[in-house]
Amino acid sequence: MRRRTFLAALPATALASPLLAQTESPAQKSPGQGGAPAPDQPLPKRWDAGEPRFVRPDVQAGDRPFGASFASRTAAYGLSGAAGTAHPLATQAGIDILKRGGSAVDAAVAINACLGFLEPTSCGIGGDCYAMLWDPKARKVVGLAGSGASPRALTLDIVRSRAKGGALPPRGAVTVSVPGTVDAWWALHQRYGRLPWAEVLAPAIALAENGAPVPDIIAWYIRSNLAAFVSPGAGVEETANAIRTYGLADGKGPKPGAVFRNPDLARTYRMIAEGGRDAFYDGPIADTIERYFRRIGGWLRRSDLAAHHSEWxxxxxxxxxxxxxxxxxxxxxxxxxxxxxxxxxxxxxxxxxxxxxxxxxxxxxxxxxxxxxxxxxxxxxxxxxxxxxxxxxxxxxxxxxxxxxxxxxxxxxxxxxxxxxxxxTYFSCADRDGMMVSMIQSNFRGMGSGLVADGLGFMFQDRGQLFSLSDGHPNIYAPGKRPFQTxxxxxxxxxxxxxxxxxxxxxxxxxxxxxxxxxxxxxxxxxxxxxxxxxxxxxxxxxxxxxxxxxxxxxxxxxxxxxxxxxxxxxxxxxxxxxxxxxxxxxxxYECVEHRAEGRDRxxxxxxxxxxxxxxxxx
Structure with missing residues (x-):
């Protein structure tokens, strides 16, 4: 648009702004911005195999006949339920749970368990979990914090001795705090679940056993995370388990479309399906976790796990x-x-x-x-x-x-x-009774600490990196304390x-x-x-x-x-x-479920x- 035409279209108040008085200067645009070729480089003619992106800044998306010009698609509409997640198979699992009469909480737990297998770069039962939901009976928004505390055996002096540049390192056992996810699932299901606990976890168990192709972005993140864990100076005490769990044939991780299976995680999910949250926090899984961290010189213990509970x-x-x-x-x-x-x-x-x-x-x-x-x-x-x-x-x-x-x-x-x-990872779902669940779950930075306990099939979070080490700061590290959460x-x-x-x-x-x-x-x-x-x-x-x-x-x-x-x-x-x-x-x-009242219909x-x-x- 020419400057004269553009200015004529603006309200008079906007013209008074010094920001809107600017004109575009090509010299101010960074060469190659957005991954685009620099001005003196030829534009690519085709997308070559192996290239992560095909960038043509002179080509825009196709024209949609309705809606915003930059919109990628239309929202999905329904009367009985909805779900939006970071993986199509997780979304399908949530919808299936809803169709079988499950609540939005049942669907959310099923989705999260599936994503722990499908999207290990973002989440898993080694991390923490938070939720807000609309309770249609109480007619209010309810919150749940599933955030684990630091190990009680890990002192501030030990943490400071492991610090780099005045901050905790990004990986390794010193960053591991108690995983809060499984207890959060259990607390939500105990209050709002309709289907049996084991039935809610069944889709994730089947996926982990049978396998699924890995989408492009997730495959790229797995490979980059594994490379970081084994790089010189990474500080991860033990990487063989992570490589065995996620490395596939070449030990470097899946390529786009490769089929990934995680039988260890399926076995862990089965123990949780049969024994509930206690199997994780005060049972066989807790025993395995303690043995592993003692073996590698870490600090997380069964007593830390047993003391954990989510907070409404x-x-x-x-x-x-x-x-x-x-x-x-x-x-x-x-x-x-x-x-x-x-x-x-x-x-x-x-x-x-x-x-x-x-x-x-x-x-x-x-x-x-x-x-x-x-x-x-x-x-x-x-x-x-x-x-x-x-x-x-x-x-x-x-x-x-x-x-x-x-x-x-x-x-x-x-x-x-x-x-x-x-x-x-974030996901949202809603059911036929009007319950809507907003849930987020994470291992913090990428896949997490780099540590996978023997035979369990999931990685522990590195959330502890976000503690402060400054005296007097409210977020300073302390044993048994929850770190700042993003x-x-x-x-x-x-x-x-x-x-x-x-x-x-x-x-x-x-x-x-x-x-x-x-x-x-x-x-x-x-x-x-x-x-x-x-x-x-x-x-x-x-x-x-x-x-x-x-x-x-x-x-x-x-x-x-x-x-x-x-x-x-x-x-x-x-x-x-x-x-x-x-x-x-x-x-x-971003994921979102919107509720609309259309007459008597939801x-x-x-x-x-x-x-x-x-x-x-x-x-």
């Missing part, structure tokens, strides 16, 4: 322009979503316009301010007094939002002063009725992604699928960090923009001073992520 909680919420958005508190980053939205609400996002540089600038600055508080205050509330109500208050948000300037970047960002007194389910209601069970996977991207979904839906009217297909931004770097940021970032961090963000917005943001980074695929993965609309290998189905 009342989620926190905020009102964003008439929509109630919920978040789990506890030791998660969930309230960062609420903090961001409270600040964004102070700006006229609708007037600025969809994907405008002004709107993007406001959102990124809100993220920077919220994440300073995240690094300063978020922690296990059993060990620290986290000022949650103050952090998510509208008054505090107004003060923080007042710091955001329209014409410049905040050069010095600090956490607020509290008053006196701290890689993932995994957060999302939920939103309207007028006292459930609206969206949703989530965006991906470490520190999760609150950023959740806020973008809410803004896309509430401020810009996008429907459930196009809200996820919309180009995203991801800001990395804060003056304070929970350990996930790369070293050497600019003072204002690194702002990564997906290729689909308009060129004029990229140029204007660069002119404002943002350091624009290459798209790196770290923009999260309609579900299920959406899935176009950036990954999953799908959404409804019936």
């Amino acid at each position: 909680s009342e989620p926190h919420k905020t009102d964003y322009r008439g929509t109630d958005v919920y978040a789990i508190g506890a030791n998660t980053q969930g309230i960062a979503t609420l903090q961001m939205l409270n600040m964004i609400e102070r700006f006229d996002m609708g007037e600025a316009g969809f994907q405008s540089p002004e709107a993007l600038h406001w959102c990124v600055e809100a993220k920077r301010l919220a994440y300073e508080d995240r690094a300063r205050y978020y922690a296990d509330p059993h060990f620290a007094d986290v000022p949650v109500e103050w952090l998510i208050s509208k008054d505090y948000a107004a003060k923080r939002a007042a710091l955001i300037r329209r014409d410049r970047i905040l050069t010095s960002v600090h956490p607020g002063q509290a008053p006196s007194q701290g890689d993932t 995994i957060i389910p999302g939920f939103a209601c309207k007028d006292g009725e459930p609206w969206m069970s949703f989530g965006v996977m991906g470490g520190d991207m999760q609150p950023q992604g959740q806020a973008q979904i809410i803004v896309n839906r509430v401020d810009y009217g996008l429907e459930v699928q196009s809200a996820g297909d919309s180009p995203r931004w991801h800001h990395e770097g804060s003056s304070q960090s929970m350990g996930e940021d790369s070293p050497g970032l600019p003072a204002t961090g690194l702002l990564r923009l997906e290729t689909g963000v308009p060129d004029r917005a990229k140029a204007a943001l660069a002119d404002l001073g943002w350091t624009i980074g290459e798209p790196d695929g770290g923009f999260g993965r 309609v579900y609309a299920a959406a899935s992520e176009m950036r990954a290998d999953g799908c959404a189905l409804a019936f």
Whole structure:
């Protein structure tokens, strides 16, 4: 579009913004941005075998006759149930459980168990699990925190002796905390399950025994994770079990489409199906885990497992322009979503316009301010007094939002002063009775610690890496303490009725992604699928960090923009001073089930992520 035509289409108030007064400058666009060939390189003519991507920046997606121009597909609609997951076979398993009369919780547990086999790069029973759900009988949103604590035999002195650069290493036994997933499944099923426990786990057992082809992205991640575990200086005490479990024929992992089986995991699932959560935490699996960690010099013990129990909680919420958005508190980053939205609400996002540089600038600055508080205050509330109500208050948000300037970047960002007194899979499903489950589960960084106990078929999480080692910090490491958690389910209601069970996977991207979904839906009217297909931004770097940021970032961090963000917005943001980074695929993965009232009918609309290998189905 010519500049004259573009400016004529803008409202007068938008023209006053210094951001929207910018023109696109080709010199400001990074060569090869988004993996594209540099300007002096010829464009590829065909997709050669073995190449991970086929990039033609001059070619756009086909034209859909209805809906948003950037939407990948339409949501899946149904009257009786819906599910959206990161793998088609997991989605099918969830739908099958619902069709057999299972509750949304039955479907969620079945889905998660399947994904532990199908998507070991993101989840598994060696990790933690969080859920929010709409309880149609109680008519409210309920939260469950399935987060495990650090081993009691692992002291702060030992942890500090293993630290690198003042932080815990990313892999190995020192990062392993108690896996909370199986107990979370059990707690959910005991309260809300309809089908027998063993029947819920049956689909995952069958998949693990019979095998399934590995999708392209998951295969790529398995191979890259295994390569990292065995690299020099990786610090993983034992890798033979991981290679035997996931390596396939060449020991390096599956190639796209290769059939993967995990009989060890099938056997472990059978023990859990027969013995319930106690088989894992106070039975034969716990015995195997203790023997393994003693053998490799680790610290996790059966007593740590036996002491673990999930916690039911009342989620926190905020009102964003008439929509109630919920978040789990506890030791998660969930309230960062609420903090961001409270600040964004102070700006006229609708007037600025969809994907405008002004709107993007406001959102990124809100993220920077919220994440300073995240690094300063978020922690296990059993060990620290986290000022949650103050952090998510509208008054505090107004003060923080007042710091955001329209014409410049905040050069010095600090956490607020509290008053006196701290890689993932996501899925959503819904049933015929109106129950909606928003569930997220993770081993933290990639596949996890690199450690697989003898004959169990799953990897332990490396969640402990997110502990702080600074004296006086609310998230400082302590034995028996839960580390700061990145995994957060999302939920939103309207007028006292459930609206969206949703989530965006991906470490520190999760609150950023959740806020973008809410803004896309509430401020810009996008429907459930196009809200996820919309180009995203991801800001990395804060003056304070929970350990996930790369070293050497600019003072204002690194702002990564997906290729689909308009060129004029990229140029204007660069002119404002943002350091624009290459798209790196770290923009999260989204799943959502939306509830709609159509007269006397309940309609579900299920959406899935176009950036990954999953799908959404409804019936």
